[in-house]
Amino acid sequence: MVPLDPIPRPIDHVLAGRPDAPALRDRAGTMTFAEVEAEVARLAGWLAGQGFAAGDRIATWLPKTREACLMPLAAPRAGLVHVPINPLLKRAQVGHILADSGARLLLTQEARAATLEASDRGDAAIVTATGEGDALPPSSDDPQALAAILYTSGSTGRPKGVMLSHANLWLGANSVAHYLALEPHDIVLGVLPLSFDYGQNQLFSTWAAGACVAPLDYLTARDVIKAVERTDATTLAGVPPLWVQLLETEWPEAARHALRRLTNSGGALTVRIVHALRERFPAADLYPMYGLTEAFRSTYLPPALVDAHPESIGRAIPHAEIMLVRPDGTPAGAGEPGELVHAGPLVAQGYWRDPARTAARFRPAPAFSRFGGTAVWSGDTAVADEAGLLRFVGRDDEMIKSAGNRISPGEIEEAVVAGGEAHEAVAVGVPDARLGQAIVVVARGDAAAEPALRDRLKRDLPNFMQPARIAWRDDLPRNANGKLDRAAIAASVRVEETS
Known part of the structure; x- marks a missing residue:
């Protein structure tokens, strides 16, 4: 060593x-x-x-x-x-x-x-x-x-x-x-x-x-x-x-x-x-x-x-x-x-x-x-935790503020991909008059599996973390370092929400 x-x-x-x-x-x-x-x-x-x-x-x-x-x-x-x-x-x-x-x-x-x-x-x-x-x-x-x-x-x-x-x-x-x-x-x-x-x-x-x-x-x-x-x-x-x-x-x-x-x-x-x-x-x-x-x-x-x-x-x-x-x-x-x-x-x-x-x-x-x-x-x-091991929650500028709750996109994303219906997912907050922000999940996977995914999310996540919409994609954009381009994904969602 x-x-x-x-x-x-x-x-x-x-x-x-x-x-x-x-x-x-x-x-x-x-x-x-x-x-x-x-x-x-x-x-x-x-x-x-x-x-x-x-x-x-x-x-x-x-x-x-x-x-x-x-x-x-x-x-x-x-x-x-x-x-x-x-x-x-x-x-x-x-x-x-x-x-x-x-x-x-x-x-x-x-x-x-x-x-x-x-x-x-x-x-x-x-x-x-x-x-x-x-x-x-x-x-x-x-x-x-x-x-x-x-x-x-x-x-x-x-x-x-x-x-x-x-x-x-x-x-x-x-x-x-x-x-x-x-x-x-x-x-x-x-x-x-x-x-x-x-x-x-x-x-x-x-x-x-x-x-x-x-x-x-x-x-x-x-x-x-x-x-x-x-x-x-x-x-x-x-x-x-x-x-x-x-x-x-x-x-x-x-x-x-x-x-x-x-x-x-x-x-x-x-x-x-x-x-x-x-x-x-x-x-x-x-x-x-x-x-x-x-x-x-x-x-x-x-x-x-x-x-x-x-x-x-x-x-x-x-x-x-x-x-x-x-x-x-x-x-x-x-x-x-x-x-x-x-x-x-x-x-x-x-x-x-x-x-x-x-x-x-x-x-x-x-x-x-x-x-x-x-x-x-x-x-x-x-x-x-008590042993000093860290768990990543999220970036402050990516946190979703919905119905008075601060929600980590990563927590939603992990729940979405946990069952295999989606291979990758990005959770985005979009303006909502009632909630402040509503949750939209952009996912790569089988759109036909959405009912099964919804049923599972209802079991695994509290009501305030349920996606208002799931947008299915054949592929998700990545930046030059191979990471998912969260900013581009969020921008596309917001364009869809206003169109």
Whole structure:
């Protein structure tokens, strides 16, 4: 197991595994740690020869090519700030990120570059290939220096950039490698976008453990299953919508039993999904987790506790302090809802060039915090039990206020999918003259099963939590990180309600 290390270092120091051990495996072959280190050094040297000033932003808009995997280390090694752009984004979103970050260079592919108009490029030079440069040694920068800007998906508005230091990235990698008990023999299948903090950390935490990552771009759940077989992956990370798709697809026995570790973040797992994953992958440890880009990761539930607490998101990860806070700033008691507040060295440096939103989210830690300093006030509500295990309740801006009740959409959604009539569901509050808000559930599944679903919900939920309407869809929209796009779903429902 990787030992906990509270001392921050430059992020490119994660390449300290055995030189001859495999570090990166893709369809082109396998690169050892020594080969990855040499290529990072070459890329950093090429960047250093381009005449950029220290702290300039360097963007990449690529699928999971080798350069996309190595640039998160090469740019900071050259004293620059890496800005990864999700390859699923389109020109308007890419143009916003380039302009907002003030990127000086965009590394992309010719087909992608051709979609950009002159006004999209801002000050960025567009290149589709890297050149040669003198190899740079590992960075000696201040660990508190800015290393990356990760842009959120922007489902509720234009993407905003979260500023991450070397220390944020290094300590996050150390924390995850430690509590996941990653070992040098592990092979981590990297299916998540590298622009997503969860996906980027898979690179860093895998390498911090001296293990091998196998990056994958995929179209279907079947692609993921085939990649597990092809790479002999031991570890697979996902978000809830991906797990739903993977559970709907047949798995060969060899692939099911090869996996030793499943991790989830980007949304709470339902109890039904937890039970289904435990049944489908009996040899794998399951790690439910909770995180937010502004502090990377906050909690995890040890696998030994999953069967007894399938609804829990666990406790604080190493290097993090997690508090539940009442509106008056005092700690919430056991069983009492509170805002989840994250303090400690994983807290990001704020939003890039956005002091107003930074001040709203990054505020002084509560007086009872042991870390103190700046904390991330998540806006998420959670409850802790007597043992300190947390259960996610919902976001304050997503809570449904109906007939004087504050209702968690997640509680309704879990009840809807529990019986199998619906595969996925999103609960939305819509204006109602009598109730304040009425509940509409948007579901993917068999509309003919609605009577059975209604009967079950009447047994399982109180009257004030019953949906006024169930809107059936063949598919539900997702954002660029693979999560259900709750904002788009809510907007479509509200349009229907007013039409």
